[in-house]
Amino acid sequence: MSKKSVDTAIKDQAVVCNDDVVLEVEDLVVHYVLKKSVVEAVNGVSFKLKKRRAIGLVGETGAGKTTTALAIMNLVPDPPGIIKSGNITVCGRDMLKLKPQQLEKIRGKDISMIFQDPMTSLNPVMTVGQQIAESVRLHERVSKQEAFERAIEMLELVGIPGERANDYPHQFSGGMKQRVVIAIALACNPSVLIADEPTTALDVTIQAQVLSMMNDLKEKCNTALVMITHDLGVVAKMCDDVAVLYAGRIVESGTLEDVFNNTMHPYTEGLFNSLPNIENRGAELKPIPGLMPDPTKLPAGCTFADRCSYATDACREKVPETRRVSETHTVACSRYDEPGFRIEGWQHG
Amino acid sequence: MLRYSAMRLLLFIPIIICVTFIIFALMDLAPGTIVDTMITEEMTEEDIEFLRSKYDLDKPMIVRYGKYLGNLLRGDLGSSQITGLTVWSQFSERWPNTMWLSLFSLMFGVALAIPAGILAAKYAGTIWDNITTAIAMLGLSMPNFWLGLMLLTVFSLKLKIFPAAYDGTWRSFVLPVVANGFAMIASITRQTRSSILDVSRQDYLRTARAKGVPERQVTTRHKLGNAWIPIITQIGMMLGVTLGGSAVIETVYSWPGVGYLMVEAISRRDTTMACGCVILTATAYSLVLLLVDLVYAAIDPRIRSAYARGKKRRVKA
Structure with missing residues (x-):
């Protein structure tokens, strides 16, 4: 396909972008095919993200959060990763059906991503200014000079003095590097920003700063946010909606209110119970027993059953269906087949 | 700096x-x-x-x-105790021969080693990787004088394709260049392979892709921009080594270079000559290493700022 027709193809599709939903993931399945086994990393994840909203993808290490994020960018390392099925729509464009050239035009422009470890996600031999300007130059028709000026503006936006644009990554601290990474991601004003554990590698005081800065920028730039984290506190601070991932499936999703205050899934309950209680510091933590199942040998039926205190034999036989309990709230637990089933911590009437 | x-x-x-x-x-x-x-x-x-x-x-x-x-x-390197010719005149007469031999060996080595390394990295874990690794190990473990003698026996004595000693033509360069370059191929191939593989795993490539950098630019700008730093070091070291250490190959091929001059001087107990040659060779070697360091600093900002930092500290003290 010639360059011109790529441009028009994108323009044709871009009309749909006015729609309220900027990101839609439908029934995403991603596997990593290794020599002797298949890692079933993501097994049917679906969610929608509307303009200016923020969704938190929560889960333990290995729940498939990062793989989901990479799949949205269509950046799953291949080999060994394979997107088996599913649809991913970013601003009305199907990310999984686009040609590489078309994808390159969307990445960084309509959707961009912040990675977990700021220490390694910047190129050590390019100045931070160059790295931000590179993104601007790729997506906008500007001169080198203008792109660099934009880079300086972006640095100032994330709280780094503009004159540091000519410095190299090793001259910045971890928190500053993450700010640079954020500046790169936001340089072209994307509709969707995926933040993959953006504060995990930072210490707590810096975490708070970076998060509140991200919150401000999200408002300022009208960006929708996918916040990937294992930290429920971060979700509470940043997000409007929450999806809880377990072994590559969404076990519970809803608004912050739905999931935090009307928790329905036993796994979500377990996550909350393993957090320290600030009102009762003496209270014992109740960690979820056991480990997440080996993603190369996922059990039949509910993958959480082996760690679940509510599990019955029926749970181990059938994969729980996602049931809608309210306009916004869904849960995937077979025990709700029984009328009147409630988890212990149920607080709703 | x-x-x-x-x-x-x-x-x-x-x-x-x-x-x-x-x-x-x-x-x-x-x-x-x-x-x-x-x-x-x-x-x-x-x-x-x-x-x-x-x-x-x-x-x-x-x-x-x-x-x-x-x-x-006083800047006087003295004269040969045997011929009476000044060390400098002898050295400057022989030096170009050694330099050309080294440069050609290096060019030969680099021209084969870098593509081989890239190939090995690209097909890491496959048969191509194993073949280049095997050749590299062979080159690394084979002494260059032995290879030199073998080449001499086969191509010069038996097949009579190339001359056995220096005769001023390009043909006489072939055998010593191959013998000298082979060991370099080994180490440069390994270095190229491992630094490309190392860089390929880096997170900043993912960052580049995520901001929409086309794959070709990811390779040229981000991948190679980082991968060639250790390769350059390796090449520089190899140049230093062959400039100083081609004495063995020069002796095997009766090459009128500095190494041969030095060996002759030592065997005739011509102390002034031997010392002079060592001094001049060592100087050349250090200048090359310094040059490599400067190139290194020019392409790697981390090294550059390490020098700058050292300077600042000295100013404070």
Whole structure:
């Protein structure tokens, strides 16, 4: 396909972008095919993200959060990763059906991503200014000079003095590097920003700063946010909606209110119970027993059953269906087949 | 940076003193003297004594060394004790031969090693990777004089395709260049392979892709931009090594280079010549290494700022 027709193809599709939903993931399945086994990393994840909203993808290490994020960018390392099925729509464009050239035009422009470890996600031999300007130059028709000026503006936006644009990554601290990474991601004003554990590698005081800065920028730039984290506190601070991932499936999703205050899934309950209680510091933590199942040998039926205190034999036989309990709230637990089933911590009437 | 270079050059003075002292001591300890190589049957005891005092052999080694250093400080490398020609004239006559041999060997090595390394990295874990690894191991473990002799036997004596010694034509370059370059191929291939593989795993490539950098630019700008830093170092080191250490290959091929000159001088106990050659070779070697360091700093900002930081600290102190 010639360059011109790529441009028009994108323009044709871009009309749909006015729609309220900027990101839609439908029934995403991603596997990593290794020599002797298949890692079933993501097994049917679906969610929608509307303009200016923020969704938190929560889960333990290995729940498939990062793989989901990479799949949205269509950046799953291949080999060994394979997107088996599913649809991913970013601003009305199907990310999984686009040609590489078309994808390159969307990445960084309509959707961009912040990675977990700021220490390694910047190129050590390019100045931070160059790295931000590179993104601007790729997506906008500007001169080198203008792109660099934009880079300086972006640095100032994330709280780094503009004159540091000519410095190299090793001259910045971890928190500053993450700010640079954020500046790169936001340089072209994307509709969707995926933040993959953006504060995990930072210490707590810096975490708070970076998060509140991200919150401000999200408002300022009208960006929708996918916040990937294992930290429920971060979700509470940043997000409007929450999806809880377990072994590559969404076990519970809803608004912050739905999931935090009307928790329905036993796994979500377990996550909350393993957090320290600030009102009762003496209270014992109740960690979820056991480990997440080996993603190369996922059990039949509910993958959480082996760690679940509510599990019955029926749970181990059938994969729980996602049931809608309210306009916004869904849960995937077979025990709700029984009328009147409630988890212990149920607080709703 | 200038300060750093100056420091490096200053550091060179003690190195020269050590090296020349070691040579003097070794030449003195080695059995036989320069006079022994000149004695003929007609010479009387007095003649021999005269010769010995002419070369100061009747004085302690340290006196001779002091005299040599004194001359050296005035910039006088002295003359060959056998031919009487100045060290400098001999060296400058032979030096181009060694330099060309080294450069061609390096070019030969790099031209084969870098594509081989890229290939091995691209197909890591496959048969191509294993083949290049095997060749590299072969090159690494095979002594270059042995390879030199084998090439000489096959291509020069048996097949008579290439001359056995230097005759001024390009044909005489072929065998020594191959023999010399083969060991380099091994280490540069391995370095290229591992640094490309190492860089390919880096997170910043993912960052680049996530901001929409086309794959070709990811490779040229982000991947190679980082991968060639260790490769350059390896090449620079190899150049240094062949400039100084081609004595073996030069001897095998009777190559009129500095290495051969040095070996001849040592075997004839021509201390001034041997010392002079060592000093000049060592100088060339250090200059090359310094140049490599400067190139290194030019392409890697982390190294650059390490120099700058060292400078700042010195200013504060």
